[in-house]
Amino acid sequence: xxxxxxxxxxxxxxxxxxxxxxxxxxxxxxxxxxxxxxxxxxxxxxxxxxxxxxxxxxxxxxxxxxxxxxxxxxxxxxxxxxxxxxxxxxxxxxxxxxxxxxxxxxxxxxxxxxxxxxxxxxxxxxxxxxxxxxxxxxxxxxxxxxxxxxxxxxxxxxxxxxxxxxxxxxxxxxxxxxxxxxxxxxxxxxxxxxxxxxxxxxxxxxxxxxxxxxxxxxxxxxxxxxxxxxxxxxxxxxxxxxxxxxxxxxxxxxxxxxxxxxxxxxxxxxxxxxxxxxxxxxxxxxxxxxxxxxxxxxxxxxxxxxxxxxxxxxxxxxxxxxxxxxxxxxxxxxxxxxxxxxxxxxxxxxxxxxxxxxxxx
Numbered sequence: 576x577x578x579x580x581x582x583x584x585x586x587x588x589x590x591x592x593x594x595x596x597x598x599x600x601x602x603x604x605x606x607x608x609x610x611x612x613x614x615x616x617x618x619x620x621x622x623x624x625x626x627x628x629x630x631x632x633x634x635x636x637x638x639x640x641x642x643x644x645x646x647x648x649x650x651x652x653x654x655x656x657x658x659x660x661x662x663x664x665x666x667x668x669x670x671x672x673x674x675x676x677x678x679x680x681x682x683x684x685x686x687x688x689x690x691x692x693x694x695x696x697x698x699x700x701x702x703x704x705x706x707x708x709x710x711x712x713x714x715x716x717x718x719x720x721x722x723x724x725x726x727x728x729x730x731x732x733x734x735x736x737x738x739x740x741x742x743x744x745x746x747x748x749x750x751x752x753x754x755x756x757x758x759x760x761x762x763x764x765x766x767x768x769x770x771x772x773x774x775x776x777x778x779x780x781x782x783x784x785x786x787x788x789x790x791x792x793x794x795x796x797x798x799x800x801x802x803x804x805x806x807x808x809x810x811x812x813x814x815x816x817x818x819x820x821x822x823x824x825x826x827x828x829x830x831x832x833x834x835x836x837x838x839x840x841x842x843x844x845x846x847x848x849x850x851x852x853x854x855x856x857x858x859x860x861x862x863x864x865x866x867x868x869x870x871x872x873x874x875x876x877x878x879x880x881x882x883x884x885x886x887x888x889x890x891x892x893x894x895x896x897x898x899x900x901x902x903x904x905x906x907x908x909x910x911x912x913x914x915x916x917x918x919x920x921x922x923x924x925x926x927x928x929x930x931x932x933x934x935x936x
Contacts, residue, residue, distance in 0.1 A: 581782055582631055585623045588789035592620030595792065607668065607835060608661035612795070615654035619792055622647045626785045634701055638694040641701055646682035648720055652727025653679070655759060659731040662752065663738035664828060667835040678723045682716055721766045728760050751798050758794065762787045829859055829867045843883040846910040850876045884908045885922045888915075892931045900927050 599613040625644030628634055634641050653675030657668070683690075689700055735752055765784055836857050842848045853876075854861040868874050874882070887907045891898070898906065904915035904927075919927050 578630060581786070582627045585627050585785060585789060588792055589620040589623040589627075592616045592623070592792045595797070596620070606839070608658055611654060611658045611661060611668075615651065615658065616792055616795065618647050618650065618654075619788060623785060623789065623792075626782070630782070635698065638698040638701075641694075641697040642686055642690045646679055646686060646716075649679040649682045649716075649723060650676050652724040655756075656727050656731045656734070659734045659752065659756070662749065663734055664831065667831060667838070675727075678719070682720075685716070717770055721763050721770055724763050725760070725767075728756065728763060732756050732760075755795055755798065758787075758791055762791060826867050826870060829863060830871050832857055832859065833864065833867070837883055841883070841887075843880045843887075844906070844908045846905075846908050848880065848908070880908070881918050882922065885919060888919065888927070889923070889930065889934075892927065893934045895935065900931075903927075 596613040596617040599609045599616065622644050625647075628637075628640065628644075653672075656675055657672060661668075689697065692700065735749065735756060738749065739753075762784065765787060769784060833853075836853075837843060840856075842853065842856070850861050850864060853859075854864060857864075865876060868876060868879050872879060884907045888903055891903055891907070900915075901912050904912055909915040909918070916926060919925075919930070923930055925933070
């Protein structure tokens with residue numbers, strides 16, 4: 576009976592997790608961080624459903640799903656690290672960030688032969704594990720999983736600590752994130768306990784871990800929905816440096832946030848887009864945007880916008896059947912053909928027609 580109650584709790588937490596993932600995915604603040612968190616919470620919820628699948632014996636009726644959730648925990652450290660980094664450094668995601676999930680990929684590759692087996696063989700495989708006849712690499716992964724996650728928990732804590740040490744009193748301290756990191760570490764300490772206990776002949780119940788995971792989903796999701804927007808705090812506080820320059824680390828954060836917003840939402844496609852509008856949607860004071868663009872890019876705001884527009888035009892002109900030049904210019908944010916021609920030649924030293932002939936021959 577108690578097993579069924581635990582399964583119901585896990586199911587409720589999983590459904591709540593999927594709901595939170597959807598809400599976070601649509602949240603307007605800290606967009607990249609919330610997207611990372613949304614995927615992470617969704618995977619935690621799938622992991623909870625996997626626990627129900629095994630605990631309720633459903634794997635006997637549906638053996639084709641055996642093994643699909645086994646290695647999800649190896650991805651959690653990467654999600655945590657990227658989430659904390661997005662909040663504290665505002666770095667855009669890059670392809671090399673997939674390296675943070677290398678442990679997960681290794682786990683899947685080790686388990687791939689089992690995943691590709693037929694249902695009957697999979698069922699026999701699970702029965703062997705339950706009879707303490709697991710393959711050698713299962714024991715390795717049992718130790719590697721908490722070690723991998725603990726390392727990432729430490730790295731994430733260091734990121735937050737460095738952020739808190741480098742910010743002044745006008746910036747959010749993100750103490751709620753510090754609390755979440757502590758809860759995450761407690762969960763993995765419990766996992767360590769469950770891993771070490773059999774060696775000293777102590778019986779443990781892995782459901783305690785998943786009960787903590789259920790609570791973690793609730794706490795993390797709801798607190799994150801209320802999380803401060805770091806760059807909105809910059810705008811509200813004003814960061815009154817007067818004639819002084821912004822600190823280097825803060826300028827880099829602002830530039831990263833601007834780059835992410837411009838690439839993700841392409842506001843430069845609107846010919847009427849202004850510096851004031853960019854300040855409003857990013858939460859960064861307009862004079863700080865101008866200062867950062869001038870210091871880091873050597874550009875005015877209009878030059879910055881036009882660089883994105885020109886890059887988009889050049890990309891489209893490489894296509895074999897691109898639009899006529901006027902439609903292309905208007906679609907990429909230019910207000911007239913004359914301004915388009917002048918700006919294009921300024922950036923490329925060619926007219927649009929000359930550029931198209933060059934790249935399509």
